[in-house]
Amino acid sequence: MSTRRGPGRPPGAPAARREQLIAVTIELVGDQGYPAATLGRIAEAAGLSKASVLHHVPSVAELLAAAYEQVLASLVAEVGAAVEDASATHRPGAYVIAMIGYFREHPRHTRVASEALVHLGRPGESRERWEPLARLLEQARTARRLPPAEDLRTAALAIGGAIDGILQEQQIDPSYDSARAAELLAGALETTVLSPLGPRPR
């Protein structure tokens, strides 16, 4: 895995600098928020000049996007694996626990992900925010031979929001036991969307 760049440079490792820049960007955003991730500060943290930074990356905005993408990819990989390890019946609960667990293990990724929507200004397709979880909920109900639930969109949005609330609290107060909270939330799932009745109108 030599990273030398003379002739015969392995084509797989050209972007070592870029990786480093993404790494320091994640650190900056994770520790001090997006406003701190400025060209000057990124350069300083990487031990380069501003011009050099822009030699490796087209723009600051692109770098921020790349940092976010990397965090997201890592999150999806880990949560996805945890979910697939569970039986269909327990996947919603596994999702909740894996999601909260991920950010507890990677505290710096928390702000990168949570403030991305606001600072990178991606209104984004709302659908992709709640649909994955909605799908898990639906599959779990089917596996339990329950009838289709009332409003999976709202259920998924509410659960996702609840996760965010717990993560936010863990960030503000690191002594907060988010692991236990995740267990509680997963348990509450059983008595609502995954119960025979599902979310009910009244």
Added chain:
Amino acid sequence: MSTRRGPGRPPGAPAARREQLIAVTIELVGDQGYPAATLGRIAEAAGLSKASVLHHVPSVAELLAAAYEQVLASLVAEVGAAVEDASATHRPGAYVIAMIGYFREHPRHTRVASEALVHLGRPGESRERWEPLARLLEQARTARRLPPAEDLRTAALAIGGAIDGILQEQQIDPSYDSARAAELLAGALETTVLSPLGPRPR
């Protein structure tokens, strides 16, 4: 304590300009987010020069804070009234419905409130974020002669987060029926924190 400065100026209306500035600030933030609430844009929207704006307000930061305070005060007043109109047993549900209803009636206030934590950077006492709702939950359980619940902090954080998730969706997709979602969420409350068992460990 007369604040008059001209002959016969009604003492109750000294800060008309300030009120106007707060109003346009809320409009700007509500429609385009905090980054859009710049001195220049505020001045333009108010029909003043930048210098004039700063004649009525000490700084842009102070103006942003004032705008947020006003939104918050209005929210607290309306939700507080709705909650007090309900019996102790139904106050948590009333809270959820009033909260979501408020932002549906005042769409512009949504971003002002939701992005405040990020942009005005108030780590704030975490306690005051969840404690009011936790108190309502506790009172409701008592009124129903139920034993104390497991973890009211987590319950309140989860419910608060769920509300945020629903509000966010309403903002992204105005056709989303957040009123119905509020009803569903309030209903789900009954089967979890307000049920005989309360949130359970497993």
Added chain:
DNA sequence: GTCTATACGCAGATAGAC
């Protein structure tokens, strides 16, 4: 109270030498 003009800082980005 209101304005124009100006100062100042900091952001992102480019030019061009080494």
Added chain:
DNA sequence: GTCTATCTGCGTATAGAC
């Protein structure tokens, strides 16, 4: 690849005339 120097734009805030 890396640097220094520079440009440009935008943000806040102040000075001082009217």
